[in-house]
Amino acid sequence: MTAYDDLMAFQRETEALAQVAGRLGWDQETxxxxxxxxxxxxxxxxxxGVLHARRTDPRIADWLASAVPAxxxxxxxxxxxxxxxxxxxxVPARLAQEIARVTSMAQGIWxxxxxxxxxxxxLPVLAEVIRLRQEEGAALxxxxxxxxxxxxxxxxxxTAESIGAMFARMRPRLVDLRARILGxxxxxxxIAGKFGEEAQLRMARDLATAFGYDWNRGRLDIAVHPFSSGSGDDARITTRVAEADPFNCFYSTIHEVGHACYELGIDPDYRLTPLGSGVSMGVHESQSRIYENQLGRSRAFTGWMFGQMRDRFGDFGxxxxxxxxxAVNRVQAGYIRTxxxxxxxxxxxxxRFDLERALIRGDLAVGDLEAAWNDRFAADFGVAVDRPSHGMLQDVHWSVGLFGYFPTYTLGNVYAGCLHRALRADIPDLDDHLARGDARxxxxxxxxxxxxxxxxxxxxxxxxxxxxxAPDEGPLLDYIEAKFAVIYDL
Structure with missing residues (x-):
């Protein structure tokens, strides 16, 4: 056994234990x-505590110093x-364990x-989560x-600077397009009507199948906030159901399938190693967003969906x-990000990027967050927040301590725009397949x-x-402008 072999054997056990911890989290939310x-x-x-002890084991430093990559x-x-x-x-072990304990409690309180x-x-538990993340951020x-x-x-x-600069470049084109669309x-x-839960879930399963989800290595459940969990040979998805809005269920499902398929699609030789999961949340989001939007909301695929919904639900207006x-792509200044x-x-x-950055830096007090959210939302979207579940309570992320995560959603969109441009160049007849419900x-x-x-x-x-x-925001913005110019006859 070489130092590299010892290192990887130890790492595989750590990765396996991390998967067990992840399964506890999945169970908690479902x-x-x-x-x-x-x-x-x-x-x-x-x-x-067990994972942190393994991740900081002094033997890792010794193995790293001696390991020779082949x-x-x-x-x-x-x-x-x-x-x-x-x-x-x-990061001190005490802090790592306290973050895990408090964020687990905070999720249920949220x-x-x-x-x-x-x-x-x-607010009290959120303040504690923020205090812990501030301490962790300072340590790191x-x-x-x-x-x-x-x-x-x-x-x-x-970095916040690079992300902020990208947002500054994107915002003017998005705001201008929104103004032209709304005018x-x-x-x-x-659409109009009531769409039963069981029928929605049956169609959601069919949509997941159309996008290549492997049911032998996954499952679909209901959660307050849709998510995916796991990797290797166990990557699970969740969705939610609103009787009057089946698109919520359908596109949440397709989105989470993108995440799960990323994990399931990784080379099996990488299983239970650092290479055996998505490289970043931005790249992860590129998969979920391209599945959901560029593919799932395309004219070709929605044409197939229309026939499916008409057969299953009858006339829906x-x-x-x-x-x-x-209708699938209708632009409205709604409250809910997802x-x-x-x-x-x-x-x-x-x-969210601006608000959470201010929270972590101490520039925004937790007690002032709701007012800051509502003021910013009214300024950005021209609509007053009507209730907290449509405002600062809508997302699970802050309760579980995911500060720094929100920017990766837009990074994922940017990456998806680049991938879509390359994909279309390589597969010019893609729409013929999507029109048959075939995303393969x-x-x-x-x-x-x-x-x-x-x-x-x-x-x-x-x-x-x-x-x-090299990726940049241009392909995404070009795609959005071209798509909505057709829909709204701009």
Whole structure:
């Protein structure tokens, strides 16, 4: 056994234990009894203690110093383990366990507060989560920007400055397009009717199948906030159902299938190693967003969906496939980020980026967050927030401590725009397949170009290697402008 062999054997056990911890999290959000929340928080804290001890084991430093990579794959494994070790050793074990315990409790408190529209009931635990993340960010940054250190957990190499500059370039084109759309003479209608839960879930399963989800290695459940969980041979998805809005269920499902297919598509040789999961949340979001939007909301695929919905639900107030495509892509200044159209979606993310950056830096007090959210939302969207579940309580992310995560949603959109441009160039007849409900040419291209490589390359290099050019926001904005110019006759 060489030092590299010892290192990888140890790492595989750590990765396996991390998967077990992830399964506890999945259980908590889907089927765990409500009364088990306090015990689950202790269980997750205990698991985090075990994982942190392994991730900071002094033997890792010795193995890294002696390990000699035999090829590019081994070099990438060493690079990622070294990065993880460097970060983990900066965070005290006490802090890592306390973050796991508090965020587990906070998730349940958030869900209850959201259901009751109770901001004051959520603020004390949110303040504690923010305090812990501020402490972690300071430990990781070692004199630098704590928020940058937190972003680096989700998108290695990204900074608040680089993300802020990208948002500043994107915002004017998005705001101008929104103004032209909302002032257009043509305003598509939505759908009408009641759509039963069981029928929605049956169609959601069929949509997941159309996008290549492997039911032998996954499952679909209901959650308050849709998510995916797991990797290797166990990647699960969740969705939610609103009786009057089946698109919520359908597109949440397609979105989470994109995440799960990324994990399921990684080279099996990388399983239970640092390369065996998505390289970053931005690249992860590129998969979920291209599945959901460029493919799932395309005119070709929605034409197939229209026939499916008409057969399953009868008349729902839409005359033909063109009107259905317009209804799916209708632009409205709604409250909910996960339900937002492609024009508004990134504006939601930009708002959250500014707010959470201020929270971590101490420039915004937790007690002032609701007012700050409502003021910013009215300024950005021209609509007053009517209740907390449509405002600061809508997302699960802050309750579970995911500060620095929100910017990766827009990074994912940007990456998806680049991938879509390259994909269309390589598969000129893609719409013929999508019109039959067959997304395989696109999903197989993504599996070969992005998914199978896992963490082999850095995030930006992953996208550049897949596309043949360096990623930037241009392809995304060009795609959005061209698409909505047709729908709204601009």
């Amino acid at each position: 089927v765990m009894p409500r009364g088990a929340a306090e015990q689950r928080s202790e269980e997750l804290a205990a698991m985090e 090829d590019a794959v081994a070099a990438a494994q060493i690079r990622l383990i070294s990065r993880s070790y460097a970060r983990a050793t900066k 869900a209850e507060a959201r259901a009751r529209e109770d901001v004051p009931g959520f 940054a070692q004199g630098g920007d704590p928020y940058d250190a937190l972003i680096d957990d989700y998108e290695p190499g990204a 257009a003479a043509r305003q598509p209608a939505g 839409v005359r033909d496939a063109d009107a259905f495509h317009a 339900e937002a159209d492609e024009v508004h979606y990134n504006l939601h993310v930009m708002m 040419p696109a999903t197989e291209w993504l599996r070969a170009r992005v998914q199978r490589h896992g963490g082999l390359r850095s995030p930006r290099d992953t996208i550049a290697h897949a596309c043949g050019f």
